[in-house]
Amino acid sequence: MMNDTWQRLKSDRYGMGGLMVVAAFAFIAICVWSGLLGQGWSEVSGNRWESASASHWFGTNLLGQDIFQRTLFGTATAFEVGLIVTLCSTILGALLGALSGWYSNGWLDEVILWIKGVLDSIPFYLFAAAIAYALQGNTWAMHVAMIVTFWTTTARIIRGEVIRIKQREYIEAAQAIGLPDLLIIFRHVLPNTFHILLVQASIVFVAAINTEVILSFLGLGIQDGVSWGLMLAESSQEVLAGHFGNFIAAGSFLFILLMGFNLLADSLQDAVDTRRVIQ
Amino acid sequence: MTRSYVARRLLYGIPLVLGVTFISFLLMVYFGPDKTYELLGKNPTADQIREVRQALGYDQPFMLRYADYLKQLVTLDLGLSDSSGESVSSILGRTLPISIALVLPGFVLGNIAGLMLGLMAAWYRGKWLDKLIMSASVVGMSVSFLVIIIGLQILLCTPYGLNLFPVRGWQVHDLGSYLYFVTVPTLALVFVTLGYNTRFYRAVMADEIDRDHIRTLRAYGASPFELMFKHVLKNSLIPILTRIMFSIPFVVISGSLLLESYFGIPGIGLVTFNAITSGDQPVLKAVVGLTGVLFVLALTVNDLLYSLVDPRVAKP
Numbered sequence: 001m002m003n004d005t006w007q008r009l010k011s012d013r014y015g016m017g018g019l020m021v022v023a024a025f026a027f028i029a030i031c032v033w034s035g036l037l038g039q040g041w042s043e044v045s046g047n048r049w050e051s052a053s054a055s056h057w058f059g060t061n062l063l064g065q066d067i068f069q070r071t072l073f074g075t076a077t078a079f080e081v082g083l084i085v086t087l088c089s090t091i092l093g094a095l096l097g098a099l100s101g102w103y104s105n106g107w108l109d110e111v112i113l114w115i116k117g118v119l120d121s122i123p124f125y126l127f128a129a130a131i132a133y134a135l136q137g138n139t140w141a142m143h144v145a146m147i148v149t150f151w152t153t154t155a156r157i158i159r160g161e162v163i164r165i166k167q168r169e170y171i172e173a174a175q176a177i178g179l180p181d182l183l184i185i186f187r188h189v190l191p192n193t194f195h196i197l198l199v200q201a202s203i204v205f206v207a208a209i210n211t212e213v214i215l216s217f218l219g220l221g222i223q224d225g226v227s228w229g230l231m232l233a234e235s236s237q238e239v240l241a242g243h244f245g246n247f248i249a250a251g252s253f254l255f256i257l258l259m260g261f262n263l264l265a266d267s268l269q270d271a272v273d274t275r276r277v278i279q
Numbered sequence: 280m281t282r283s284y285v286a287r288r289l290l291y292g293i294p295l296v297l298g299v300t301f302i303s304f305l306l307m308v309y310f311g312p313d314k315t316y317e318l319l320g321k322n323p324t325a326d327q328i329r330e331v332r333q334a335l336g337y338d339q340p341f342m343l344r345y346a347d348y349l350k351q352l353v354t355l356d357l358g359l360s361d362s363s364g365e366s367v368s369s370i371l372g373r374t375l376p377i378s379i380a381l382v383l384p385g386f387v388l389g390n391i392a393g394l395m396l397g398l399m400a401a402w403y404r405g406k407w408l409d410k411l412i413m414s415a416s417v418v419g420m421s422v423s424f425l426v427i428i429i430g431l432q433i434l435l436c437t438p439y440g441l442n443l444f445p446v447r448g449w450q451v452h453d454l455g456s457y458l459y460f461v462t463v464p465t466l467a468l469v470f471v472t473l474g475y476n477t478r479f480y481r482a483v484m485a486d487e488i489d490r491d492h493i494r495t496l497r498a499y500g501a502s503p504f505e506l507m508f509k510h511v512l513k514n515s516l517i518p519i520l521t522r523i524m525f526s527i528p529f530v531v532i533s534g535s536l537l538l539e540s541y542f543g544i545p546g547i548g549l550v551t552f553n554a555i556t557s558g559d560q561p562v563l564k565a566v567v568g569l570t571g572v573l574f575v576l577a578l579t580v581n582d583l584l585y586s587l588v589d590p591r592v593a594k595p
Contacts, residue, residue: 118298121574123532126567129555133563134306213423214537219556232425236541239433240446247433251426258421266417 005195008271015267021260025075032076039069052245059245061234070226071249077227078209078257081143085208088147090201093154094193098185100155101162109159116152124149124211125218132220139223142215146208154200161193195272202265206258213254228254284586292579299571304348307564309341314361314560348564352572357565362557367565370550377449378535378546384461385468386530390523392469393476398507400477401484412477419474428467428541435463447543464538472530479522483515490514517588524581528574532566 009015031037043065050060058067100112119127128145135141165171166189174184215221216229217236228250235246315331323331329338336344351357357367400412434440444463451457487493488511496506535548543549547566554562 114294114298117295118302121295121299121578122302122567122571123529123574125533125536126551126563126570129551129563130303130306130567132555133312133558133560134310136312210423213425217425218536218540218552229425232423232429236425236429239429239439240437242439244433247426247429251423251430254423254426255421258423259418262417262421 005271009267012267012270014263018260018263018267021256022264025257026079028072029076029079032073037072058249061246067245067249070231071253073226074228074231074250075253077222077225078212081212082205082208084143085146085150086201086205089150089204090154090197092147093151094158094190094197096151097155097158098162098190101159102166102181102185104163116155119149119152128215128220142221146211150204150207157196157200158193161196162189165189165192199265199269199272202261202268206261206265209258285583288579288582292575295575296572299575300349300352300568301345303564303567303571304345307560307567308344308348311560312558352568358561360562361559367561371547371565374545374547374550377544378531378548381461381464381538381544381546382468382531382534385465388465389469389472389476393473394480396477397480397484400481401488402503402507404485416474416477419470424471424537427470431463431467449544464542467538468534483518484511487511487515517585520584521581524577528570528577532570
């Protein structure tokens with residue numbers, strides 16, 4: 001199954017292009033984490049609002065910090081947010097979705113559906129604001145808000161798939177030999193939803209990076225360090241005075257990464273969904 | 280639509296409303312910051328502290344405080360704003376029309392344009408026009424809302440671009456001034472929703488175009504225009520209406536939050552933004568609770584409309 005998916009993905013030019021873009025950005029992020037790139041993001045290395053030059057590729061900001069260094073560091077921030085949110089919300093969505101689907105129409109299913117319905121009813125940015133308010137400026141408020149809301153879509157899709165898988169013969173066989181429910185769910189049901197989780201994870205990753213930008217602008221996002229969202233928020237004050245460094249650097253990095261991820265997510269979806277490929 | 284179905288739908292909404300209000304109560308009232316010492320002067324006596332805590336309701340048991348919050352939401356008696364001292368319900372009443380006037384044109388245009396592009400892409404599926412539209416919508420989906428807003432502002436509102444519209448503000452008294460202030464936010468909203476809308480509408484239409492009866496009509500020589508609007512569009516009304524109903528509260532709140540705080544437009548979004556930055560609890564808890572309740576209401580009405588359009592839905 002995974003092998004087929006990979007073969008189909010490999011034959012999709014756009015998907016491979018997207019994958020390469022994502023890999024390049026991931027490489028930058030790893031270099032930042034291991035201390036090879038972007039370490040000078042907070043030091044004042046020039047005058048205020050220098051224009052682009054050989055030493056400052058995108059110029060400097062209000063405080064004289066190098067914008068290119070900050071953009072590189074922002075890549076690592078984007079991946080940190082994306083990875084944490086994607087990992088946690090996908091695991092949460094997979095577990096609750098699987099339980100919900102396995103015990104469909106039981107009380108556990110009803111409770112999980114109710115929680116999903118409630119979370120889906122609160123507009124996201126307000127929910128993020130409420131969580132930030134309750135956690136009083138905790139650095140993780142943004143991550144928590146995204147994880148708590150993003151799992152619902154994953155859970156809904158997994159629930160539907162588990163209800164389908166449940167009726168297969170091999171599940172019936174596993175039940176007939178008396179395996180406990182949880183063992184069946186973890187060993188025989190969830191692994192068969194892996195391809196769906198992969199597609200859903202790529203979609204969540206895009207949403208997390210996109211949302212971080214908006215939340216940082218609203219003052220609910222990254223607290224320490226620098227992110228593309230903070231740079232764009234900074235640029236909103238500067239562009240009126242004709243300083244475009246922050247806007248161009250953060251805007252284009254963000255665009256290229258999101259574009260790569262969107263292409264990758266699309267072709268993953270095509271590669272996994274055989275029905276659509278046959279069409 | 281049977282009476283029992285209506286009753287069932289309404290009953291189903293109750294746990295949702297309770298859940299939404301409970302979460303906003305828990306986050307903002309119960310776990311929210313203790314406001315006692317903000318309201319007291321220096322060196323308060325034990326009596327003063329007790330008095331303020333009593334006024335804030337901190338000495339009440341949990342369920343009673345929740346019931347009190349519910350009562351506030353139902354009676355729209357939402358207390359006074361911490362920062363301005365104005366009553367929250369009058370703030371909301373004053374600012375909501377501005378937000379609707381701001382967001383409505385962009386919302387409508389974004390959906391109509393997405394519908395048209397989706398129709399074209401679905402009709403020419405696999406042809407170059409479809410590929411062009413779909414590639415453009417992926418590009419559109421990859422641009423952040425904030426980048427769109429700043430970019431449009433540079434292009435349309437500053438001397439570095441065309442300099443046609445105001446940088447920020449909202450002094451609306453007639454149609455001309457309305458158009459003057461609403462154009463750039465509207466364009467931003469259309470751009471940010473267009474990619475998602477187009478993809479959604481194309482997917483819905485493509486499913487419908489594949490149906491046998493459409494192919495038959497096509498073979499009989501029905502004009503594309505008649506086919507699309509009379510048969511395809513009509514049959515895909517349910518998913519389209521659902522999407523529109525669902526997105527209204529989100530676009531009004533989320534869209535206005537960003538647009539108004541960026542352009543300094545005194546609508547409900549700016550009020551919320553200021554409440555977020557200053558920690559104005561009465562405003563925040565009212566906005567979160569009320570939008571949640573409104574959303575559940577929209578959901579219920581939507582389901583009832585469903586069963587009017589398609590009676591099979593109401594069958595148990």
